[in-house]
Amino acid sequence: MLNKETIRDWFISLQQSICEQLEEADGRGKFISDAWDRPGGGGGVSRIITNGQVIEKGGVNFSAVWGKAPEHTLKMLKLNESSADFFATGVSIVIHPHSPKVPIIHMNVRYFEMSTGQYWFGGGIDLTPHYVVKEDAAYFHQQLKKACDQHHPSYYPEFKKWADDYFFIKHRQETRGVGGIFFDYLKEDEGISKEDRFKFVQAVGQSFAPIYTHFMRKNKDLLYGEKEKQWQYLRRGRYVEFNLVWDRGTKFGLETDGRTESILMSLPPQANWQYSHQPQPGSDEATTLELLKKDINWIS
């Protein structure tokens, strides 16, 4: 029987494995480890890398927390119990590279369980290139599709669309990047067992390091200059806007006294804002903006 301890332990091993693969591909940066306790129950280990050869700032966080379920969770589950306990565990990653030619990446895999019996898996992975390169976006989506298709034919199309809708900066009418997959509330359902759901989540988690180290190795030596660097800072500004204004996990964490430094490890080392910045028509920057749209089929 698949219990929460098994899932939690697998997330711990995933964190370790991803950190090792990222360190190897970076060649210089080393993760530091910062363990923390949650006053209401549980805790986590934030692993942070700074000033690598490729990675400027990144975090690979594990947490397993429990306690009294928040009001809004009881409401969402239509539970009449005046109190019930929750358990939540997962791994969250954001990597900001030095080079504007290497994309930002985010991944999250998580498991949630109530003392009243409900449980579900959730997660997602999305890529935010400072410059959108169609071939790179196609590679990214092909890898995700491969991981999805091995588990259910509806996963990729459904979760790709969900990612387009989720990773959307509404006040800019821009997607955060080239999307990816996003899923939530996956439980035993329609002939898919809890074990099968977990196997899918494991496949997503294991896909992260091979995908991102591919981009690290392939793009790290591409040339760029001051113009590209300035554009990167503006795009990182958009990343900040998405995370602080729209990202449900960030908002929920900050509003419910989550561990601030672990939640905000997703923010870039430096971000810039310029009033009404408009890229030159026809420039690579303008082309990128045109490709930050929903419903692009990157694979076709």
Added chain:
Amino acid sequence: MLNKETIRDWFISLQQSICEQLEEADGRGKFISDAWDRPGGGGGVSRIITNGQVIEKGGVNFSAVWGKAPEHTLKMLKLNESSADFFATGVSIVIHPHSPKVPIIHMNVRYFEMSTGQYWFGGGIDLTPHYVVKEDAAYFHQQLKKACDQHHPSYYPEFKKWADDYFFIKHRQETRGVGGIFFDYLKEDEGISKEDRFKFVQAVGQSFAPIYTHFMRKNKDLLYGEKEKQWQYLRRGRYVEFNLVWDRGTKFGLETDGRTESILMSLPPQANWQYSHQPQPGSDEATTLELLKKDINWIS
């Protein structure tokens, strides 16, 4: 009779007057003017200054917008009308200086009116020094107290406390800066006429330029180095966090399709984030953190 056109016209003249005084104190920067229309009714003029001698990036925005009142406003006013019109006008300012020794400042004065008859004034002004200097904070609060006391003895103590509560970065348990005053829903009440409320709002608006140009002139030539600059970028990161996560005006604007570039003119030209940054014990940076607390009586 004090009508909305009179109030709007006064805000227009306030914007002009503040821009002139800031340009004079800066000595180099000039405001550009960017007029915009709101699809649902009304519009505004954003005036933006960049790369002055003292000011690195700032905005002095005027707007007057109207149309169908949003659902949440009708609800807040307990109006049963399925539709009513609103009118809102005001001036909003944020100034980010080059020097970490010159504080960031924010001011907003506004007037809101419903077609069903309700109206109110709101506003506030608060100072965010990168390094808290008690004498500067005392000067700031003395000027605000003077403006308040000429209108009502309860204004300063009441609105000072409101500012402490409002300009608070909950997830950091830090105030944004040394506070100031914040007020809302001021209408004819307890013997204070609408005209008297407006006179108070005018006094707040007129206090802005003398207060800030005082700090510009006094602090612009103070020496600083790379350490102070890096600290400024981290403090600007906190400013971004407050504005995007907690500021009601920003959140409401972004969620209701306000004009994004005018709303986000408040963001700094550059902000940095470091994981779990801790200033050296006993340093000026550590002293500043200790003073970012509610309920400090700066004047005594």
